[in-house]
Amino acid sequence: MLTLDLLINGLVIGVFYALMAIGLSLIFGILKVVNFAHGEFYMVGAYAYTLLALMAGVSPWLALPFALIAGLLLGLVVERLLMRPLYSGYTSWGVMRDEYAVIVTFALSIFLINVVDKVVGPYAYKGPALIDISRITIGPIAISGHRLIAAIVAIAVIVIVALIIRYSFWGRQIQAVSQNRLGASLAGIDTAKASAIVFSLAGGLAAISGALLANIFNPTPDVGVFPAIKSYVIVVLGGMGSVPGSIIASIILGVLESFGGVYISYQYRDTFGLFLLILFLLFRPQGLFGEKAREV
């Protein structure tokens, strides 16, 4: 019974991790930089959902797409204002582009946390439930109605995003830019537009992840820090830039943390991912689905 409980919990948490990590993975795939403000997109989504529903009285089901839009717009604005210099002078940036990305996204993270802290306040806000059933019991499994619905919505969003990237016109262009930015550019693909779409999409995914978890993890201004750290681990485990890799790594990490927390030690639960990360860096540095780097 406990095993089943832990498995379900691990899978559910893994799905939420995946929703968060896919965006980060896409950004790395296309821009080859790590977005240190990714957790703050999550935070913005959580607050947008919670405040709209609680203060403006909007239905949680309506607040959810609003949170998604808030993340998409924020991603778009950040890309245009802060990230565009990264590739507008693509060939001449050299080493500096990495430093630029680290400093800019790190500063953005601190800025957004402090803005929300000062404007909204430091107190925790529990987001409203999508369904007002505190506990659904299926055999030996008990799960809150909201957690169940949120997991289903998260799976649906992941499937939709995967289909868009795999089959849509812009999805294919994103894949092309991810494989070879210069090559894609020579083939006539608007790489700047592809980058903008990816950054916006990543913001939206993180935001909807934050919104879905707002009822479970009671947002505070620094709520995004922890899931962002998990996402960085997942992106490396899955293979930098690989969306399927990120999804599988998320599920593995969620289940590992769930079981390890009981059968090894709950105290060390958050170190399991880091331990796995060290093992991967030693024995399979390209991650689950990543490609070994080739330079000619």
Place this chain on the structure above:
Amino acid sequence: MLSRRLGLLTFAAGLFAFSSITFAADTIKVGVTVAQSPPGSVSQGTQVKDGVEVAAKIINDAGGVDGKKIELIVEDTQGIPEKARAAVEKLITRDQVVAIVGEHQSSAALAGIEVAHRYHVPYINTNGWSDVIREKGYPEVFNPGNYNSRVAIAVADTMKSLGAKNVVAFCENTDYGVGLAKLIGAQIAERTQGISYKYETLDRASKDYLPAILPLKANPPDVIVEILLPPGAYILLNQLNEQGVAPTAKTMIYDASGIADYPDFWQNVGDAAKNMLVFGLYHPKMPMPELGKKVAADYTAKVKADPNRLLFQAADSLFLVAEAIKAAKSTKADDMIKALEGMKWSGTRGEVSFSNEKSGFKYHQWLDVPYVTFQITAVKQPVADMKLVQDPGKALDLSRVEKTK
């Protein structure tokens, strides 16, 4: 030409220094270290800051201390030890404060007292509960707030009164949390018989506590003791409720952190807090000296909210500094420390005096901090309506405790 410039510069610097001294002489500077931004408990920090400001206004409106106004200099520690250390260093060396008050998180207090001790500046620990703060034996540190040993004794006695046989505590991974969880175990072993006790440490930053909760479903304990600060405490309560572990007819929740009077408590916790027992350092039905009533009224007028325990602790901390200066007729550290050691002063919560017994948690501690136990009997209940089940200085009255059906 160069020497003339240097001369002008020296003159300007001298003028500036003189004006600073003149300004400093007009006020008594007191440093306040609180968390004003995450990841520290900003809820607590805000309550403490408000409490100190209310006390400063009362003192200044009454003419100040020996004719000098109190000037507060507030530093944000973010609840992070290294920031707390830097804040105290800055307050002492740059701002030349005569004392430090306000710290409300044990980890930050443990860092701050090292600096205060090094510079030999009085440090009033407003709300750091960890016994280790006292066990350091620093003469500069005085503790008018609550302490872990007192809570541990209260919890052990309550478990005995409730007839609990199996108790599980969830504590946060801080000096305060782990320290209190261990002390509760020691007190249960010392003061009771036949109670099985264990504790689980939870990461404050982590949000998914289910792996720690799920194993309890098969064999739920009689009481779950919660030793976390918000928002971790809220998340734990909600997840315990979600899994049907507590509150139930079998399992009660005991809040050892006193979170029920936080302004965001009911927004974050609904049914999950039903029938929860709360270790309380303030309840409107507790007897209160005149100064406490004045502070409560001024606070309500200032922030339009009901009083809370941290308000009184914070106000007392600043009042103590003022009383020490008055008694010593000096702002010199040695004189103030001597005055505090011999002080018997009627504060907002009762007559405060500090133990000078140089052993363990008792050193420079106000040992008789009043506390009660109250029970939440309805969702969204104001603190004033929460049911007192243990009066100050009395044993828990089991007949008043309501069980979950």
